[in-house]
Amino acid sequence: MMRPAPLRYVRSHRFMGKKRKVRAMIVGIPRSLSVDELRVGLPPRGVRNLVTAGHTVLVESHAGLGSGFPDSQYEKAGGQVVRSLDEVYGRADLVMKVNAPTPEEYPLIREGQILMAVMHLAVADKKLLKVLLERNCTAVDFVTLHDAPGHYPVLRPISQLAGRMVPQIAARYLQTDHGGLGILLGGAPAVPPAEVVVIGAGTVGRNAVRACLGAGARVTLLDTRHDSLSEIDWAFPGRVTTFRANEATLRKVLSYADVVVGAVHTRAARTPHLVTREMLGLLREKSLIIDISVDQGGCFETSRPTRLSDPTYVVDGIVHYCVPNLTSLVARSATYALANETLPYVRAVADAGLPGAFGAQPHLASGVGIMAGQATHVGAAEAAGVPVVDLATLLEGNAS
Template identity: 40%
Template sequence: MEIGILKETYSGETRVPLIPFAVGELIRQGNRVVIQSEAGLASGFEDQAYREAGATVVYSAEEVISRSELILKVYPPSWEEYQRLEEEQILFSFLQLSHATKKNLELLIEKKVTAIGFEAIEDQAGNLIILTVMSEIAGKLAVPLAAHYLQARQGGKGILLGGIPGVPPSVVVVLGAGVVGSNAAILASQMGAQVMVLDKDVSRLRALEEKTQFRIASAVATPYNICRFVPIADVLIGAVFIQMESTPHILDEELIRKMRPHSVFMDISIDQGGCSTTSRPTTIIEPVYLKEGVIHFCVPNIPALVPRTATIALSNILLPFLEQMAEKGPQKILSSQKSFARGFYTYNGFCLKEKIADHLGLPFVEMKT
């Protein structure tokens, strides 16, 4: 199979899907890999390392696409990148099509592109294997980033996240006890913050309390409790996630306005649309803005802040899936590999995700495995 790796164009996106070792493994199995020059540079992997692994380095996205059956990238494609895709190619990337515009999906259907989203692929146990790893990274980064923006020099309240003897710690409120929320809550607790976690799933809250030896408090995420605890937060972390759906706006301007001035709101769910009406996507280059007196951090690709770690983790997971794809092709994957097949959004001119197809009024075919 001809595999092409694109250099990322989104502001601050520094990850690359495969490290040179993984490229070499694919080539040893009889595949050919074309990579755009400097695609791995920000992750610490130079062109020469990919050449030594057997890849062909080219200097334009157009050449990568024209020479490849399967296109690999990390950040969801821009409209320009969608337009460059050719008939019946395979697109393998984060796609986030649950809140994409209709024209993106229509183009994939029209060109009969096989579109596979990193965020929807499962392992044999039913876990969203790629999304989980990136969410772990995002959760672990959310807390030190919030601590940074609490500093007076950054426009924050000028308080220490964990406090010191005689001075109480910051209050961290986490909305969601999934992978992002749990990792953030655990780290915030370890750093000495007073942590409150809200989630609708009591079993998740119980597991998190036990894991932290009851150093955190929890509450069911009812509208009453959200309105009760959000205003007392020095740091508010939005970690709301609903698979195959845009994140619901559980916060609005009025509630954000009730937060303490110069508090920090980390909307980690912004990649799915964000959990507040005050949220809008930002970039690693310009990550924050002030809204209703609260510092908003709404970067959708937080793992790109640690690209080497994120790239190695991503490459480790992707390699076996790419080996399967190269050996079997998309049709056999759909019929025999249920966990991998769940990542397919479109195939042969149809949308395979019923919720998305119904929402956008597009043709749907049930995936049969």
């Protein structure tokens, strides 16, 4: 295994009243090993931003190919294209990914390394959590990073894309050649459109409503928050049927739905199963479920993660589409959307290290699930089965 490069101190940084030297970081961008994952941690313009600031960026060969970024573009941006995953992990101080490391990467994670990704630590593999804790790593989980109550800046653009993709997914899997009901999503003269039910009025749900209306479908929206339903009613007067979500209203809408979209998000916890297997019996045979919440466990009892190359399965006659990395279908757009929000945080960590980056990006602290081998977020702690450590207390102890 390769050792990290010698330290290159490039600036001073003041944190908690103490002046500290901070070295230029080596940032690693590995090629994703996740099945059907085509997105990449940063596009070439993100690499140029870091290189211009004095940092070294290692990009594994072909890491960006699935998003339409050949190695030559990364080299032109100032990145160093390396041939192996081992070299990325062996030299990088900070590893930037789209998703959590896969089991093949666990042995490569170094002592004290910083990892930044959409990691879903609350539902992560316990072996990964054990590795991160035992090797004193720091894990920034963009899933929990928020800059206001209910406002998740990194999840938002991906959720917007996922919601807007709903009509194209629904249109495909309503077709008979994909096992569907044979319904045209937008209908035609004298032929009614599909009935789309969206559960959850968050970012995914709102964008799904907008996109499905644009495609000509009839849309019903359920949520527990009256204010959220009111916003949709105001934005699309008379065009969306809205219900307060409870078992009775769920049963009512399932009785006429052709497509049901799960768009429920819970903060750093598993999504509750709102639709039980017994309730599937209310749907017509060959109806379609699209569970976008599956990356947090799914809001249907019958949901289980699938992959883009084999995205559907059938339970009790109902087609299920449950792909966690749905936006990998539009990998280039998704990579740009992610980088627009993640790059400022990556740059802050590269410039000032941790905890120094909290000065420039104070909301970054909300995304730290593990800090120097300690679980600092309740979701990560519960998933790992270890006590949660208050981040502020941990930082005060290290500063004293």
